[in-house]
Amino acid sequence: MTDIDSDIAKTGSAMASDDSTLHILSTSDVAGIDITLSDVVSVVEQAYRTLADGRSDNPRKLTVKPRDGHSVAYAMLGRDGERGVVAVKTSYKHGLHEDRDMQHYYTTLTLYDDESGLPVAMLDCGRVGALRTPAVSALLARELAVPGARNALVIGTGTQGRLALPFLLTTLPDLERLMLFGTHPDGIRAVREQLHAYFPDRKLELVTDLRTAAQDADIVLATAGPHTPASVDAEWLRPAALSVLIGYGIAPSTLHRADRVIATSAAQMLVTGVDMADADGRLREVDAEFPEVLAGRAKGRTDAGERIFAYNSGLVVTDIALGHRFAQLALTQGLGTAVPLWR
Incomplete structure (x- = not known):
């Protein structure tokens, strides 16, 4: 026990x-x-x-x-x-x-x-909620990221962005490059402070070229608010990348062109993920729900070369x-x- x-x-x-x-x-x-x-x-x-x-x-x-x-x-x-x-x-x-x-x-x-x-x-x-959501993202990354993942990109500096990297390092301590795209100075400062509080020896890289950063990232966490200028397109992602949607910051193409789609809840994704619908108003079907992946009843990543989209909605x-x-x-x-x- x-x-x-x-x-x-x-x-x-x-x-x-x-x-x-x-x-x-x-x-x-x-x-x-x-x-x-x-x-x-x-x-x-x-x-x-x-x-x-x-x-x-x-x-x-x-x-x-x-x-x-x-x-x-x-x-x-x-x-x-x-x-x-x-x-x-x-x-x-x-x-x-x-x-x-x-x-x-x-x-x-x-x-x-x-x-x-x-x-x-x-x-x-x-x-x-501020702790639960980034913890879920970190679990998604642990289970779904390409083996040997080293580079992570967080988009957004609000409530969910500020603890994203400390939680990622908790489940994936071998991450090396920690990138952040943000537009609010206070938020950027808060992300730096939180990272230093939990992992004082780790460095944060503030990026302004989002496309280049996304091309370098094994893991992309989209935590920004609805007014963010960020919108990572599927063609920017490297092969085998994991993109996790929590708020905003990645385009619908990351869902529709993914090799595999995992959601914490397929039902909730249908309700709260409507902004990721295609031109016909449809969402891509979910391949597996994350609780089943954790329990070993469903596959998460089935191939090292898969590009995976994960939808993190609160349960x-x-x-x-x-x-x-x-x-x-x-x-x-x-x-x-x-x-x-x-x-």
Whole structure:
């Protein structure tokens, strides 16, 4: 039994101790939780494997968006069979037509112990998502990148771009050339700071010629926002390259001309990947889903020369697993506030 498994086994009942009390973890509480990148990767990988084993439930998310598109809201319900936890995640963003600093974004995760039937915790889910997504990209790279991959290119310096390289180095420590394409000085500075914080001996190469950088990259992570000028075309990619779409930054041709397509969820790709459709409005079929690849039930890379496209969309089971891990650590670190919510 791993340390994480042991914590799962003994912490749930300690946290879910009162049917009228909810443990609240604020943004500052969550920010103060000490967790390693390898711990995050391990938790996320376990969540995928449990889902592939049929022991977890990850229904399709509900979406509400007004006609003018000024906001979007999501609700996601799921169950983690490894931890015996049921949870609801909500996400709301307002001001989608505004600059990033003018937008409002709120996301929460509420956890319930499905063995005792008691509430566990409610927490701000921002940091969970900021860690979960690059951890998934790093797992995709570990499983799908060409053997001996040495060069990685990250496009974008927002929330998902800032930890992309530290997570990649966690799963692929032999990477040598770390390239970044970004247009926001503050974001570029943040990427440098995060890389230095986790891997102080590694150097970041800021690139301006995107085509040349893409031609040199074994792994391309597209994490940019919707207004990015970046759009890597399939013809720019080297043979056997892996391109991973998280946000924006690569063209639809990278999907349609790929030798193999892997998605964290084919159903979610059909809903959230519509901007990658071809001229007829169609998306390329998915060859395999990533949980099945991790479980060994489906092939990831089948040939060293394949050019692979991977679609990284969030699954709520990974939020639940990582959120529960945060709740465990918060309890041991004395963080959070117990609120008698149902009295």
